Amino acid sequence: MDLNTVVELRDARQAGSWRPGDAWLGGGTYLFSEPQPQLRRLLDLSRTGWPPLTATPDGGLEIAATCTVAQLLRHPRPWPAGPLFEQCCHAFLASWKIWHMATVGGNLCNSLPAGPMISLTAALDGSCRLIGRDGAVREVPVAEFVTGAGRNLLRPGELLRAVTLPGRALAGRTAFRQSSLYGLGRSAALLIGLLDPLDGGFTLTVTAATVRPIRLRFPFPPNAEALREALEHAVRPAEYFDDIHGLPAWRRHLTFHHAEQIRRELAEEDAR
Template identity: 45%
Template sequence: MDLIDVREIRVPNARDGLVFAPGERPLGGGTWLFSEPQPGLTGLVDLTALGWDPIRRTEAGLEIAATCTIAELAALTPRESRDPRPGQAADALFWQCAGSLLASFKIWNVATVGGNVALALPAGPMTSLAASLDAVAVIWTADGGERRTPVAELVTGVRSTGLTHGEVLRSLEIPESSLAARTGFRRIALSPLGRAGTVVIGRVDSSGETVITVTGGTTRPHQLRFDEIPGERALADAVDGIDDWYSDAHGTPDWRRAMSLLFAEQLRGELEAT
């Protein structure tokens, strides 16, 4: 779609060019930005010339640049891990969550990880991935500084985040402990190519800590944390404590709650058995 109010597109190649005037927004892949009218948008600041490495391994874990594409991220999952298996390693989640975007290869090669998180749609699969693995968002602030916040807390509601005007999501940092964890994945939609009704991801770290993350069917990510794999009742009570089930044409709150409860229990049993 033509954005007829945009008067300028800037392409900085260094951080000092990331100064945003009123009406300007950062541009990554632009797959959503160019899909519908953007009232009040008068300028774009293209991040893709900043030269960020898409994916970087560090001693602490994995650093994923905000400009990393869905295709680059999905390639982190080895081919032999792309078929669902009980209690598989966390690297399978890159492929599983990327597949939840349900977009063509053309979109996969343009859409960015950071753009998907910053857009903060309930069905954002990169939010599901990042929240489930305790990813931390590295944010460049308007004053030239930097701050960090868990992705599970960065997304605060539908199209709502903790980002303020002038801030840029620089990268997502996933700790090594999450990458080494055993995981399980569940997703459902009302149609084969439909928007996710709910996404539930289970994770068990080497310490035994268990994290069940519910997204897609809620307005924001929910992490249910336990010191060990919980019992059926404890898990059900935790899921019942979620109070912001989303409602739209892709699912009712009651259905989303019921399916999330079913998936959480399936994952509990699956992870307990492996």
């Protein structure tokens, strides 16, 4: 879509001070998908030269905000949690063009409930590195960065630079469940379970069904009753998302159904 209110495109490295009507431009798959009448200038991040994926000293992975879905999917995944990357990338159900243009950072910053990069990075205990207009840097867990449907903790002019996944999470075993109203529809519920490789702790991350990521942590895999009770207390009725892709009551049903499937899958693996 043409953005007929935009009068300037600048290299983000030479943008100068932030001003009203500015927007960071990554892949542009959202910006150019619908009218943006408030925009006057786009600050292009494509020439920043940030390495898309970088190994960290603890065996983890730093994902640049400008890393595309295709780059993430092509990257070697030697960790036990490796299959989760492909599962979440395929949850986009997107075209070849979108895979090669859409960025991990854009998916997080749009903060839509069905954003699969939010699901992936929240489940793997990811941390967002945010850079303010004054150069100040702050770290925010992905699960706290997204605060609601289309809402997050970004301040005006603040930039998401990267998401870091710790090696400990990548070394854990995972279980993935996703449901949509249609065969090729947007995720109505996407849940991920993770078993900690060191202490055996169990984490369940609920996305798509809820307006924000919900993470439940247990010191050891819970039984069915404990998990159900924890979900009842963790997710308020108003936090189940409501749109044409699924009613809240159905999303709640899927959440409890998939949570129990994940619990059983990881408990059975742990018993082997």
